[in-house]
Amino acid sequence: MPLLLITSCASVAKYNQQITKLHSVDQLHKDVDVTYRKLQKLHPQLYKYTPKKELDAKFATLKENITEPMTTYAFYEKLTPVVAEVRQGHAGISVPTKKYTRKEDKVLNKLKNEWSYLRFESVEDAVRVKNTLGEDSTMVGSRVVKLGDDSVDDLLKRYKTYFSSDGYNTTFHNKYAAQKLARYYYQDKGRLDSLQVTFSNNDSLYTKVFRRIPRDSTRFPNAKKDSLKDKKRIKKTKEERKLASKKLKKKLKDYHKYGYNYSEKNNNRNLDFIGKDSTVAYMKIRGFSSGDYEAFYEEAFKKIDSAKTKDLIIDLRDNGGGRLVEIHDLYSYLAKEEFKFVEEAEVNTRYPMIKSYMSRAKTVYGAAYESLFVPVIFFKEVFKARKKNGKLVYKFKESNVAEPKENNYKGNVYVLVNGRSFSASSVFSNVVKARKRGIIVGEETGGAYNSTVAGQTKLVRLPNSKLMLYFGLMVLETPYKTEIDGYGVKPDVTITPTLKDRANNYDPELEWILRTVNK
Numbered sequence: 001m002p003l004l005l006i007t008s009c010a011s012v013a014k015y016n017q018q019i020t021k022l023h024s025v026d027q028l029h030k031d032v033d034v035t036y037r038k039l040q041k042l043h044p045q046l047y048k049y050t051p052k053k054e055l056d057a058k059f060a061t062l063k064e065n066i067t068e069p070m071t072t073y074a075f076y077e078k079l080t081p082v083v084a085e086v087r088q089g090h091a092g093i094s095v096p097t098k099k100y101t102r103k104e105d106k107v108l109n110k111l112k113n114e115w116s117y118l119r120f121e122s123v124e125d126a127v128r129v130k131n132t133l134g135e136d137s138t139m140v141g142s143r144v145v146k147l148g149d150d151s152v153d154d155l156l157k158r159y160k161t162y163f164s165s166d167g168y169n170t171t172f173h174n175k176y177a178a179q180k181l182a183r184y185y186y187q188d189k190g191r192l193d194s195l196q197v198t199f200s201n202n203d204s205l206y207t208k209v210f211r212r213i214p215r216d217s218t219r220f221p222n223a224k225k226d227s228l229k230d231k232k233r234i235k236k237t238k239e240e241r242k243l244a245s246k247k248l249k250k251k252l253k254d255y256h257k258y259g260y261n262y263s264e265k266n267n268n269r270n271l272d273f274i275g276k277d278s279t280v281a282y283m284k285i286r287g288f289s290s291g292d293y294e295a296f297y298e299e300a301f302k303k304i305d306s307a308k309t310k311d312l313i314i315d316l317r318d319n320g321g322g323r324l325v326e327i328h329d330l331y332s333y334l335a336k337e338e339f340k341f342v343e344e345a346e347v348n349t350r351y352p353m354i355k356s357y358m359s360r361a362k363t364v365y366g367a368a369y370e371s372l373f374v375p376v377i378f379f380k381e382v383f384k385a386r387k388k389n390g391k392l393v394y395k396f397k398e399s400n401v402a403e404p405k406e407n408n409y410k411g412n413v414y415v416l417v418n419g420r421s422f423s424a425s426s427v428f429s430n431v432v433k434a435r436k437r438g439i440i441v442g443e444e445t446g447g448a449y450n451s452t453v454a455g456q457t458k459l460v461r462l463p464n465s466k467l468m469l470y471f472g473l474m475v476l477e478t479p480y481k482t483e484i485d486g487y488g489v490k491p492d493v494t495i496t497p498t499l500k501d502r503a504n505n506y507d508p509e510l511e512w513i514l515r516t517v518n519k
Contacts, residue, residue: 015099019071019098023069023070028070035083035460035469038458039083039469042348042458042473043091044348045346075465075467080093086471089452091470091471092470093468094467094468095467098191112214117132117135118132122178124498133264142199142201155185156174156178156181159181167448172420175420195210259286261290268287269291273307280514281303283315285314285319301405301409314413314416317416317417321423324427324476326424328341328398333405338401340401342477343478344399345455345475346394347392347394348392348473349473355456355458357377359458359460413439414441416442417444423447425445434478441493441512441513442494442495442509444487444490445488449489451476452475453476456473
């Protein structure tokens with residue numbers, strides 16, 4: 001055990017030294033070359049939005065401007081805006097963070113960062129506190145003006161160069177940068193024990209200092225405990241224990257079905273009935289990536305059918321996407337006739353699943369273990385790729401013509417979207433709009449209408465800086481296209497919330513639908 005701990009501490013120290021030391025110009029140039037070479041080899045639509053000649057020039061200029069050694073993070077600030085010029089939202093660079101020994105982790109895990117409980121959103125180009133996860137709710141609605149001595153506007157201007165949307169879309173940038181503000185700031189400044197933040201509320205400025213505090217503490221006073229410390233615990237009967245166990249199993253089953261998010265303290269999917277006399281079905285889907293979606297949609301549409309609901313609202317605002325199989329399943333409940341959901345995917349490799357799977361290994365031993373499962377994946381993939389019209393394409397089950405569900409919903413459909421509706425959310429909205437199956441309300445989606453490069457993700461750890469390059473391996477596109485390429489799904493009814501709406505707790509997009517339904 002002592003030898004293991006020494007080895008562990010040594011590997012942590014070596015890793016931290018690698019990402020904080022100055023890398024030579026030659027090493028950094030090699031990492032630039034690896035980045036571009038991997039993109040050229042495996043990214044199926046690398047030059048869709050930025051022509052090859054232009055992208056070649058950007059990578060060449062980057063190398064020319066690296067004339068002195070720099071740290072991993074300094075290199076990240078140079079490299080990631082160039083990768084963002086590919087203009088594919090699933091392609092980017094992630095920066096490695098400092099590692100800690102088991103002993104250090106044990107101490108740190110006893111603390112929580114008050115700042116981490118804040119959630120932000122962009123409204124009228126302002127960063128607003130959207131939620132505090134049950135902590136100090138007095139901050140909700142306040143605008144964030146400064147982090148430490150840094151203006152939030154200046155920070156966001158820089159952070160927005162670190163990623164891209166699909167194509168030339170702009171609605172995604174403010175939404176995403178505001179949502180990820182804390183993450184980018186801590187990448188920038190490192191792990192802080194305290195942070196002074198300046199807020200604005202009702203034209204008045206105020207500051208709060210956020211600290212690392214014991215995990216079991218709170219801003220609110222603890223409830224008074226029973227003074228009878230030695231109160232005898234009542235033993236439960238066998239039936240009571242059985243009932244408690246049954247309740248726990250149901251709770252855990254529901255958590256799985258609704259995709260409960262323990263850190264955000266909410267469900268990934270919900271169904272409620274709202275509006276006049278609670279006759280409108282409202283389905284909020286925060287993401288298509290967790291939980292038992294089949295069980296949820298089966299249950300939800302049974303309830304909608306039983307209630308004989310004529311109007312269904314599907315809220316995809318701030319939904320960053322997820323599984324193709326899930327959005328296909330959801331649309332099959334809305335379809336009125338047979339449909340084709342997506343085309344076969346253009347790829348640059350016959351084995352995108354294997355490329356993605358093997359790139360996840362973090363160590364040599366991990367790669368050796370994961371390689372044991374490659375034959376299974378190989379036999380799943382070997383007959384899926386073929387040449388078509390001079391391109392290599394990959395067949396999905398979801399690219400087949402499909403039938404609607406037996407209990408398909410036949411009423412009116414409204415889909416709520418905004419700039420943070422990305423990837424699978426944009427694909428789903430595309431099909432709904434193109435097949436005239438519903439009315440899209442809100443603002444242009446962050447994901448492109450015509451296609452997105454996603455499906456399977458390739459990870460590449462750059463050898464010297466240890467930055468992680470990631471990008472999609474499959475072109476996901478529906479059979480429905482617009483003449484102007486590079487923009488999101490445009491709403492049928494454009495509505496953008498204002499700060500005044502938020503201050504009055506007013507949801508203009510949802511209220512427009514409810515007024516329309518009532519008419």
